[in-house]
Amino acid sequence: MTSIKLKLKESEVQQLKEVAKSFNNEPGELINVLHKAQEIFGYLPAEVQEVVAQELNVSVAKVYGVVTFYSFFTMLPRGRYPISICTGTACYVRGAEKVLDEFKRLLKVPVGETTADGKFSITCLRCVGACGLAPVVMVGDKTYGRVTTDGVKEILKEYEDQE
Amino acid sequence: MAKFKMHMLVCGGTGCRASASDMLYENLVKEVKENGLEDEVQVVTTGCFGFCEKGPIVKVIPDNTFYVSVEPGDAKDIIAEHAIKGRRVQRLLYVDPTNKEQIADSKGMGFYKKQIRIALRNCGMIDPENIEEYLAADGYEALGKVLTEMTPDEAIQEMIDSGLRGRGGGGFPTGVKWKLAAKEKADQKYVVCNADEGDPGAFMDRSILEGDPHTVLEAMVINGYCIGASKGLVYIRAEYPLAIYRLKIAIEQAREYGLLGNDILGTGFSFDVEIRYGAGAFVCGEETALIHSMEGERGEPTFKPPFPAQSGYLGKPTNVNNVETFANIPVIYNKGAKWFASIGTEKSTGTKVFALAGKINNVGLIEVPMGITLREVIFEVGGGIKDGKKFKAVQTGGPSGGCLTEKHLDTPIDFDNLLAVGSMMGSGGMIVMDEDDCMVAVAKFYLDFTVEESCGKCSPCRIGNKRLYELLDKITKGQADKEDMDNLRNLSYVIRDTSLCGLGQTSPNPVLSTMDNFLDEYMAHIEEGRCPSGVCKDLIRYEVIPENCVGCTACARNCPVNCIAGERKQLHIIDQALCIKCGACLEKCKFNAIAII
Numbered sequence: 001m002t003s004i005k006l007k008l009k010e011s012e013v014q015q016l017k018e019v020a021k022s023f024n025n026e027p028g029e030l031i032n033v034l035h036k037a038q039e040i041f042g043y044l045p046a047e048v049q050e051v052v053a054q055e056l057n058v059s060v061a062k063v064y065g066v067v068t069f070y071s072f073f074t075m076l077p078r079g080r081y082p083i084s085i086c087t088g089t090a091c092y093v094r095g096a097e098k099v100l101d102e103f104k105r106l107l108k109v110p111v112g113e114t115t116a117d118g119k120f121s122i123t124c125l126r127c128v129g130a131c132g133l134a135p136v137v138m139v140g141d142k143t144y145g146r147v148t149t150d151g152v153k154e155i156l157k158e159y160e161d162q163e
Numbered sequence: 164m165a166k167f168k169m170h171m172l173v174c175g176g177t178g179c180r181a182s183a184s185d186m187l188y189e190n191l192v193k194e195v196k197e198n199g200l201e202d203e204v205q206v207v208t209t210g211c212f213g214f215c216e217k218g219p220i221v222k223v224i225p226d227n228t229f230y231v232s233v234e235p236g237d238a239k240d241i242i243a244e245h246a247i248k249g250r251r252v253q254r255l256l257y258v259d260p261t262n263k264e265q266i267a268d269s270k271g272m273g274f275y276k277k278q279i280r281i282a283l284r285n286c287g288m289i290d291p292e293n294i295e296e297y298l299a300a301d302g303y304e305a306l307g308k309v310l311t312e313m314t315p316d317e318a319i320q321e322m323i324d325s326g327l328r329g330r331g332g333g334g335f336p337t338g339v340k341w342k343l344a345a346k347e348k349a350d351q352k353y354v355v356c357n358a359d360e361g362d363p364g365a366f367m368d369r370s371i372l373e374g375d376p377h378t379v380l381e382a383m384v385i386n387g388y389c390i391g392a393s394k395g396l397v398y399i400r401a402e403y404p405l406a407i408y409r410l411k412i413a414i415e416q417a418r419e420y421g422l423l424g425n426d427i428l429g430t431g432f433s434f435d436v437e438i439r440y441g442a443g444a445f446v447c448g449e450e451t452a453l454i455h456s457m458e459g460e461r462g463e464p465t466f467k468p469p470f471p472a473q474s475g476y477l478g479k480p481t482n483v484n485n486v487e488t489f490a491n492i493p494v495i496y497n498k499g500a501k502w503f504a505s506i507g508t509e510k511s512t513g514t515k516v517f518a519l520a521g522k523i524n525n526v527g528l529i530e531v532p533m534g535i536t537l538r539e540v541i542f543e544v545g546g547g548i549k550d551g552k553k554f555k556a557v558q559t560g561g562p563s564g565g566c567l568t569e570k571h572l573d574t575p576i577d578f579d580n581l582l583a584v585g586s587m588m589g590s591g592g593m594i595v596m597d598e599d600d601c602m603v604a605v606a607k608f609y610l611d612f613t614v615e616e617s618c619g620k621c622s623p624c625r626i627g628n629k630r631l632y633e634l635l636d637k638i639t640k641g642q643a644d645k646e647d648m649d650n651l652r653n654l655s656y657v658i659r660d661t662s663l664c665g666l667g668q669t670s671p672n673p674v675l676s677t678m679d680n681f682l683d684e685y686m687a688h689i690e691e692g693r694c695p696s697g698v699c700k701d702l703i704r705y706e707v708i709p710e711n712c713v714g715c716t717a718c719a720r721n722c723p724v725n726c727i728a729g730e731r732k733q734l735h736i737i738d739q740a741l742c743i744k745c746g747a748c749l750e751k752c753k754f755n756a757i758a759i760i
Contacts, residue, residue, distance in 0.1 A: 129366030132215030
């Protein structure tokens, strides 16, 4: 695999190469390199995976295998305000499913996808460990506790007013 | 250093932070400053107190006052009243839900009465970002003792004598595990701390790392000395940013103090710790999968033997222990194996940390002696069921455990007893369910989790669990027949008996235990097409009760799909064809005029 389709900017490829270099281009550091790459790009598109594979001297298939294995890695861009609904057991028994349904209904996108305007995306996560506040919703780094179906509208409103 | 008259401990755990405890801390510091109390009152951010239900928590030392649900705006009152005038702020005290009495001293709270805190001893007591505080709490004393007074063999024997068993789920004797790794000959060995807490609803490992990271580091160095390893790795979930942050600080500080690195305490023994990040895979809690993940591979388990003690990380002998296991270790060396073994039951010594959650009054993190009954945990420590509802079941051991019922409430909790009744200790998640929870739906919920988290390596787990999920789905939709029940059971046995790792071997537990304990509920779905708890959407409908409806229009106004018709002061009617069964009308009706049928 010698040539890479340059959809990424040269500067971005360079950035990735530096990341790989900082881990001594060790194949065993693949997961750490992917963590850094996702920090930079927000997600891990095929083009990024190709560069990582080349730099660590492993096959693209292997990189893809690892990316798809772990739920923390995503190949789709997330919204500007990524919404994560905790569907851990504690949140589940306190009504997380209804909250999730309400987000899906209001934003009209399924779990794992981003709204057409790129503003919101919905994902589920398993337990943030704030079970006392169940059900819990996170928007970016902000945590909302004891969310009700009514509360969903209010959370979205907070972000709709922005921009 | 100034001698403070008063310490204010503010919980800085993830749960309380989500309720603005960091802002509360800043406000307290500001108030202390404005009132010129810098030399008298010290405000400290600590780890989790455990009483997450009523967070954020502020504890005042020396009088042990325990403030609950404190908001950033309360800082002014706490300083003006408590710090200056010496009067407790009554409105922030905890009120006992049973007798409505205010309790000022945390020692008097039912939540803390039956707890014995060993692994959590420093959580909520010390500033986790300051090594001095850990040192003041006997920190690194055990390390000094082991390195200077004991041979590795003696130290391992002490661990065996303590009877400590792995707290991550397996319950394997820790000392025996160390012995296996110690007797291997290799140029390099590794100590691994498993902090990949993936069990939904369990958060003890995170709380320990957030509240007392040094205890884990100290234990890892001791472990390294015992088995002859010079390198330690902490495998931690990337989803735990605060724990990672504090662990990094702790590692730096320990290095500065010569407690990590070369020639620790001048004994010639060298050991250092690095952090490795997980990326969200439940199966990585299994030690062989965890090791593959650390090597940059997909986290798939492999057959044992060889055990990690023989061939682990990079093919070298490796000892893997979980965070809570490590947190017990310094205390065992400080107080002795005999003392530790005197707590708990004969075969399960010491304590266990449980994450109590679900439909229970006191959600939080508790540490209780082994052998305590489920009844004591749920009704005394946990304060009983929320909203006065009836207890129905408790799920221990997360997705690998089983649902236990009323008849198991007096079973003393230990590793073996829980296995005997069809559940397991697991990592210590304890989810309480009440009469409103449908047990078939709960089993389906767990299977949904397993299906998503199965690594896909072996077919019984990859395909079998998917089929199990589909069967359960059929039941919750009222499309199943009696034969499906047989299939459910047979398939469960096959998955349990033929899967390679713990994930597959235990994934049918929620199904089998709910079938054993709640057969009537399954049969109601199948034979009568009815969900007794009113949860399964396909089997219920919302109806207006004509004699109760006053025509207030609250339901119609709140219906998200506008399927409720009716004029003011007239009977309302729900259009069943349009209803999405969200339950908004039931929540909004103040006249009990909406019912699930």
